[in-house]
Amino acid sequence: MAFRTFLGSLGVNAPDVATVLDAGEVRPGGAVRGRVTVKGGGADVRIERIAVQLVTRVEAAEPTEKSWDNPGVVASQDVPAFDLAAGEVREHGLAIEVPWEMPITHALAGRLRGTRAAVRTILEIDNAVDRGDFDEIAVHALPAQDVFFGAYEALGFRFDAAEVKTGRVNGGRNQTSKFWQELEFFFPPGYRRGPGARLETVFIARPDSLDLITGPHGPYPFEYADLTLDQCVKWLDEHCRSHWQN
Template identity: 35%
Template sequence: MVFKRMLGAFGVGGPAVDTVLANPSTRPGLMLGGQVNLTGGSHDVEIDHITVGLVTRVEMEGAEQEYDALVEFHRVQVAGGLRLSEGQQMSLPFQVAVPWETPVTDLYGQRLHGMTMGLRTEVAIRGAVDKGDLDPVYVHPLPVQERILEGFGRLGFQFKGADLERGHISGLRQSLPFYQEIEYYAAPQYAHAVNEVELTFVANEYGVDVVLEFDKRGGLFSGGHDSFGRYHVAHTDADQVDWAAQVDAWVRQALDGYQSMHAGHGYGQPAYGAPGYGHAAYGHHKEEHHERHGGPGMGAVAAGVVGGAALGFAGGMLADEVFDSFGDDEGGDEEE
């Protein structure tokens, strides 16, 4: 934060902390660096440990209703076993490796509606723990993710919102306890068959798995049902593919496959074509808790981006004030 915060858990005269990020904008797979600045209070203290953790809000499935919970999904120890003298100033540098599966929060310089992300500093002194304030973090898409999002926009899909669902996707290796859903209203050319499309990315150091879920219009086949498509693309495919054509092929492939299966003809896996043309998998892909039904660098994150309005994001973004939605909720934390 831009001000020093007194550590309330340690009473009047306790130390103060000020965590400063070198650059709050990042991408999955990169390092998020900064420093924790400590100022001693009116007496000496022994610090057991100082950690920083990435936290976000995740939609959980309760016994009777859904609710949001603040989840810590990655943490790093900054220091341990320190003595902070009265009035002493100390700066402790840190580096956090941003997990490859970290969800996208920002695009074209704006926060995706429904997404929050922050770095929380935790200081433990004599067994008492103060979790401190949250510093906002802005996670921009990997190049191949950005190209795919641009492809959806160019086809006329309109951004609806984004959220994080607790659970895992069947058949994919996944290290985080949640996955992101980026929701679109169907583009006009698919509106006769589809109401909405949900897009999920699961990235690793080699590439990105792309999972599409389609909320189909009732009456087209056998009533309103979901259908699915799953594809894999390499990071190196980012600038090798016409992504509008690719996304169109994925959408039509998944819908045609669903129709063929329900017509009794089955549906074979399509052949690989140009780079980025992954194979499709159909069927339910999400397994959720509670029994619910060396990559590219930052480059020019803020330079040369195409206007969000032209790519389906008009009216679907929020300013930085959305970070306030973290509130004071400390209940529901879940470590990686």
């Protein structure tokens, strides 16, 4: 990630700043690792702040379905202010913990429509702030979340889109994040729903378990150690038929 336009406005004395990630993929509960390298220009400068943020696309903050301008900050690591001498090179290690409730962008190795996540670097020099470009990353589903995606698929549900929202989800008794992700699946034939009807699903993940919320129902807790595809298919089918049976 480079700040060429912004730093160019500072003239030939501008420093060079780049963020390099060790990997472009991560899972909830993992960590985004890398380094921020700052190289001094032709004169001494004061770096007021460098902030590296893990961000997600939040539906309500964007004017269109595809815009990606006002992300929500899920986690951040700051580099305190420092003086950078002309020609000096400084490298700062990066390790941002990914929350367990981080919105996912991929499930069953496929991209989820409507989702985006990135690492964004903010640079502040002389009270001028540049938010840089996004380094987009893939946030893959936890194994337990993939199991549920597999169960929906086995029952004939078809994934439509995902949205990240702010606040507290109804039924989110264990929610700790200020963001939550709604995953929408088209109902298959055989349930008491009209054409195009969708079932909203929310995962609230933790290190050893997750809560599942389906529409207005839940939360339903599931331990990772006890989760299998066959069990999820059976539970989900019985659950949906009890609420949406023809």
